[in-house]
Amino acid sequence: MQGDIDQVLINRHAIARRIHMLAGAIIDDLPPTDHGPAPLTIVPILTGSVIFLADLIRQLPVHMQIHLVSVTSYPGTATTSQGAAIRQGLTDLPDSLAGEHVLVVDDILDSGNTLRLVTAELTDRRPASLRTCVLLRKQRPEAMSFNVDYVAFDIPDQFVVGYGLDYDDYYRNLPDIVTLRPSVIGHEHSDQPTPSP
Ligand code: IMP
Numbered sequence: 001m002q003g004d005i006d007q008v009l010i011n012r013h014a015i016a017r018r019i020h021m022l023a024g025a026i027i028d029d030l031p032p033t034d035h036g037p038a039p040l041t042i043v044p045i046l047t048g049s050v051i052f053l054a055d056l057i058r059q060l061p062v063h064m065q066i067h068l069v070s071v072t073s074y075p076g077t078a079t080t081s082q083g084a085a086i087r088q089g090l091t092d093l094p095d096s097l098a099g100e101h102v103l104v105v106d107d108i109l110d111s112g113n114t115l116r117l118v119t120a121e122l123t124d125r126r127p128a129s130l131r132t133c134v135l136l137r138k139q140r141p142e143a144m145s146f147n148v149d150y151v152a153f154d155i156p157d158q159f160v161v162g163y164g165l166d167y168d169d170y171y172r173n174l175p176d177i178v179t180l181r182p183s184v185i186g187h188e189h190s191d192q193p194t195p196s197p
């Protein structure tokens with residue numbers, strides 16, 4: 001697996017430092033109540049956000065609930081969005097979010113299709129506020145012009161994996177955000193990524 005890495009774009013220490021700052025901004029933006037910041041409802045987009053989610057929420061010392069939403073957009077070995085769709089099986093959104101301060105958490109903003117779909121679903125449920133947070137934003141026009149509240153890192157318009165992000169469902173467990181060697185991504189229809197030397 002390590003042999004498939006081309007470049008480390010963002011290492012684990014830089015990610016941890018940035019998440020700490022981001023969490024501070026998220027807390028500061030919550031409306032105050034007599035008992036501290038208002039409770040938060042986190043809506044992570046599966047599966048890519050799971051590692052980011054785990055690190056982020058442990059930096060958010062507020063009452064919170066988590067409601068999962070599962071979206072598929074890069075099936076299999078695709079490296080460009082194939083159009084976003086909600087997968088009902090793993091999604092547990094309540095019918096109403098009235099009065100709740102909702103924060104959507106995703107791994108990466110690319111075409112914006114995923115966040116557009118999810119924010120529309122959530123707006124229908126009438127939350128008190130709705131904010132969006134992504135670990136990565138690709139420097140391409142569709143992503144840069146999309147209105148997102150919190151971005152940890154802007155990255156070049158490249159396909160990346162690690163820290164939750166996958167290629168054909170592999171590499172999510174890499175601790176850093178990396179690019180893959182072109183020879184690995186080239187194997188479009190193989191069952192498994194190229195074995196490491
Ligand atoms: P969008 O809908 O095109 O904005 O893409 C968002 C989703 O596509 C993310 O939640 C990721 O799951 C996936 N995605 C986009 N770019 C990448 C990438 O570079 N590596 C891995 N997954 C990606």
Ligand code: MG
Nearest residue numbers: 046047048107
């Ligand atoms: Mg995703």
